[in-house]
Amino acid sequence: SAVISQKPSRDICQRGTSLTIQCQVDSQVTMMFWYRQQPGQSLTLIATANQGSEATYESGFVIDKFPISRPNLTFSTLTVSNMSPEDSSIYLCSVGVSNEKLFFGSGTQLSVL
Amino acid sequence: GESVGLHLPTLSVQEGDNSIINCAYSNSASDYFIWYKQESGKGPQFIIDIRSNMDKRQGQRVTVLLNKTVKHLSLQIAATQPGDSAVYFCAESLFSGGYNKLIFGAGTRLAVHP
Structure with missing residues (x-):
């Protein structure tokens, strides 16, 4: 398994x-993966981040809105840019162990006013 | 975390009963499946997994059944306890772009009543 620490745990931000x-x-x-979980819904993959290369984004997500950094094999950041209330979600970081099984952090609860 | 599971289908069971949570997956090429449990305010927690060359796998109090013919997955929880109350997600592993990624199902909220 892996221990994943995610910060902040929650935040309230202005539009x-x-x-x-x-x-x-x-x-x-x-492999590190970023997911979004909108209120009352399931998890949707935003992008996959590999160290030393650009992140790979899923359909519906773009780098300008969700830039990702992966400077080394133990750390990654996800930025939610130019936020609107529709971005209010839980954002989850996960890592792949044995390639397929994913372990998750506790998530970041984001509320945009 | 309190917003997790508000709009998901709910399965209500009595403490001590067995629970069965069902999931339909979409891709017939998927060869690996996982069940996750998500409690309020936490990230999903791994419960049990199964590969497509199996149709049943048992863990401690949990059993996963896989029916590839109809692309159906189920999670059985024996002697359900209040601590089992959570949202449960199935996930299928898809190989795309040179790596495996997990695609999650819609989720089911399990409510255990004393």
Whole structure:
């Protein structure tokens, strides 16, 4: 397994601002994934972040809105840019262990006013 | 975290009964499946997994059944306890773009009553 620390755990932000979410893992991992969980819904994959390369985004998500950094094998950030109330969600960082099984952080509860 | 599960289908069971949570997956090429449990304010927690070359796998108080013919997955929880109350998600592993990624199902909220 892996221990994943995500910061902040929650935040309330104003419309038009940006928030950067940090994800720290206690071991080196190749694959890190960012998910969004809108209120009352399931998890949707935003992008996959590999160290040393640009993130791969899923359909409906773009780099300008959700820039991702992956500077090393234990850390990643996701920025939610130019926020609107529709961005209010839980954002979850996850890491792949044994390639397929994912472990998740506790998430960042974001509310945009 | 309190917003998780508000609009999801709910399964209500009595403490001590067995629970069965069902899931339909979409891709016949998926060869690996996982069940996750998500409690309020927490990230999803791994429960049990199964590969497509199996049709049943048992863990502690949990059993996963896989029917590839109809692309159906179920999670059985024996002797359900109040601590089992949570939202449960199935996920299928898809190989795309050179790596595996997990696609999550809609989720079911399990409510256990004393």
